[in-house]
Amino acid sequence: MSDTPSGSPKLTRRPEWTALEDHRKDALPQPDLRELFAADPGRAERYVVHVGDLRIDYSKHLITDETLALLQELATATDVSGLRDAMFRGEKINVTENRAVLHTALRAPRDAVIEVDGENVVPGVHAVLDKMAAFANRVRSGEWTGHTGKRIRNVVNIGIGGSDLGPAMAYEALRPFTARELTFRFVSNVDGADLHEATRDLDPAETLFIVASKTFTTIETITNATSARSWLLDGLGGDDKAVAKHFVALSTNAEKVADFGIDVDNMFEFWDWVGGRYSYDSAIGLSLMIAIGPDRFREMLDGFRIVDEHFRNAPAEANAPLIMGLLGIWYGNFHDAQSHAVLPYSHYLSKFTAYLQQLDMESNGKSVDRDGNPVEWQTGPVVWGTPGTNGQHAYYQLIHQGTKLIPADLIGFARPVAELGDELKAQHDLLMANLFAQGQALAFGKTAEEVRAEGVPEEQVPHRTFQGNHPTTTILATELTPSVLGQLVALYEHKVFVQGAVWNIDSFDQWGVELGKVLAKRVEPALTETFASAADAAGSVPGLDPSTAALVA
Ligand code: F6P
Numbered sequence: 001m002s003d004t005p006s007g008s009p010k011l012t013r014r015p016e017w018t019a020l021e022d023h024r025k026d027a028l029p030q031p032d033l034r035e036l037f038a039a040d041p042g043r044a045e046r047y048v049v050h051v052g053d054l055r056i057d058y059s060k061h062l063i064t065d066e067t068l069a070l071l072q073e074l075a076t077a078t079d080v081s082g083l084r085d086a087m088f089r090g091e092k093i094n095v096t097e098n099r100a101v102l103h104t105a106l107r108a109p110r111d112a113v114i115e116v117d118g119e120n121v122v123p124g125v126h127a128v129l130d131k132m133a134a135f136a137n138r139v140r141s142g143e144w145t146g147h148t149g150k151r152i153r154n155v156v157n158i159g160i161g162g163s164d165l166g167p168a169m170a171y172e173a174l175r176p177f178t179a180r181e182l183t184f185r186f187v188s189n190v191d192g193a194d195l196h197e198a199t200r201d202l203d204p205a206e207t208l209f210i211v212a213s214k215t216f217t218t219i220e221t222i223t224n225a226t227s228a229r230s231w232l233l234d235g236l237g238g239d240d241k242a243v244a245k246h247f248v249a250l251s252t253n254a255e256k257v258a259d260f261g262i263d264v265d266n267m268f269e270f271w272d273w274v275g276g277r278y279s280y281d282s283a284i285g286l287s288l289m290i291a292i293g294p295d296r297f298r299e300m301l302d303g304f305r306i307v308d309e310h311f312r313n314a315p316a317e318a319n320a321p322l323i324m325g326l327l328g329i330w331y332g333n334f335h336d337a338q339s340h341a342v343l344p345y346s347h348y349l350s351k352f353t354a355y356l357q358q359l360d361m362e363s364n365g366k367s368v369d370r371d372g373n374p375v376e377w378q379t380g381p382v383v384w385g386t387p388g389t390n391g392q393h394a395y396y397q398l399i400h401q402g403t404k405l406i407p408a409d410l411i412g413f414a415r416p417v418a419e420l421g422d423e424l425k426a427q428h429d430l431l432m433a434n435l436f437a438q439g440q441a442l443a444f445g446k447t448a449e450e451v452r453a454e455g456v457p458e459e460q461v462p463h464r465t466f467q468g469n470h471p472t473t474t475i476l477a478t479e480l481t482p483s484v485l486g487q488l489v490a491l492y493e494h495k496v497f498v499q500g501a502v503w504n505i506d507s508f509d510q511w512g513v514e515l516g517k518v519l520a521k522r523v524e525p526a527l528t529e530t531f532a533s534a535a536d537a538a539g540s541v542p543g544l545d546p547s548t549a550a551l552v553a
Helices: 015-027 033-039 065-077 080-089 103-107 122-141 162-173 192-199 219-235 242-246 254-260 283-292 294-313 320-334 352-364 388-392 396-401 422-444 448-453 458-464 482-503 511-528 534-540 546-552
Strands: 048-051 054-057 154-158 183-187 207-212 247-251 267-269 339-344 382-384 408-413 472-477
Touching (some): 015 320, 033 422, 048 294, 048 320, 054 482, 065 482, 080 482, 103 122, 103 294, 122 267, 122 283, 122 294, 154 192, 154 283, 162 283, 183 192, 183 283, 192 219, 207 219, 207 283, 219 242, 219 254, 247 254, 247 283, 254 267, 267 283, 283 294, 294 320, 294 482, 320 482, 339 352, 352 382, 352 482, 408 422, 422 472, 448 458, 472 482, 534 546
Parallel strands (some): 247 267, 339 382, 339 408, 408 472
Antiparallel strands (some): 054 472
16 A cells, blocks of 8 residues: 555555544534533543643534544654654755754754754854844944944844744734834835835934845845845945945845845854744844844743744643644545634734744645655645734624634733733723634534524524534633743644644745746846737747736737
8 A cells, every 4th residue: 555655655545544534424424512512521621732821722623532533643644753853853854955944943952952964053043143132232222323323223124925924923923022212114025115115214324124035035135125225325325334234134145145245244144944934033033133132032932942842742632733733634634624714812913824824824835745746635724814803893704604614723812911001901801802702602603592582583593593613722821922922933833844744745845936936037027118919028028828918018
């Protein structure tokens, strides 16, 4: 039965997979959460896992002990723990790029030893963190001044994808911990409007640009950085020397940084074993470190590390990322769920789901396995969502009464942030009441009998009935601190890892973004020309299809 080069059977032919299919058909053909709770009230306590400050309740899922046992058998059969250990050891598990996958080394303690090609990478990680801390402190204290001697008051991060979403999300999440006297902006879009809006009210003499790009070749970032340099030089009288005081770079590519004109002394390094979407706890987090300070940044790294250690050492039945990953597989592969909603009940997490979209969809949006064979099973879900209460008045209707099964994560915090006044703090109970109410309504719905008992006219009963059985995971913590944010991000990083391991895909490459980049480069020069017809446009741009040729014309 071995039908892959590695000698193992294809996923869907594994007995552990077919056992789950049978279980879904025979034991849980129409799972009913009311019945599951009635038969087993203890599940409310049993299906909870604690990691660090997080309490993760997965009792409102369409599962029984048997489901969990079968999912764990699938994880064992697909050797999730073996791949996990290989990742932590620094093996080159990113097979298509022949790279180690070591974002966990970014938060390893100083005395850890993690080797890539025989070299311990941990001292380098801490050297960069120390350099970042020294720089962040200089900016925060006003010691680092701009070209004219004015102190820096504005920090503009220019990056895209992982070089934008992580720091932008974390800055938003940790706003109460930021230096409020400084202004932070994040520019990513190649639409010039993004840079324009980010800089139009800033004084160039007080503005620091952080150009964040792992490769330092990403067209959007280099284009924006070039325009930012012009804006700066125009504002400061054209002296090229100003660049050294107003531009720093975060990159793995010193040569390209120097080519751009940024002094490599002002470059904060990271390494090819850090994936872009796993990078905001590397040098890519410099803007965040300036915002929250080095101590808070280190607290965040400690939070990541708590979950790393948990993922590595906790037994399977109490391993939070493993359980969350397997639950996603249960819905995606055995219930035809196409998407997964992440619904934070926290204004500060307003960018969290957008961040997770890249983390999850760029990692697991793959259709060939690690050996290059087409997969015959569903892989990563569409990840979507916005802060919960806003979503309630927009798309929750579809989750409650639509025809699609959409598993969701509800994330909330027991306490509001300290700096809110008493009246705003009091609103927190209403916020959390909504989180709890939604979890309950989604799981247990409202039966036709219950609706009738309220005296609703018979013709309206079907419209006011809620079928329930919409699965949710509820993730709670006392408050949103830097450590808790690190814990949350690491939780999702490892969840994504688990799913990629079971699906036998390379979660660490992203070839799918390449084609569009190549075609854009080809089309761009033609957009300055005028064409009389689609045929003329097609003649000018090699390989242009007739539809796109007409659009270009
Ligand atoms: O979209 C592809 C991608 O390579 C992402 O993986 C990455 O986060 C982003 O582009 C930005 O890349 P860079 O940091 O090299 O500019």
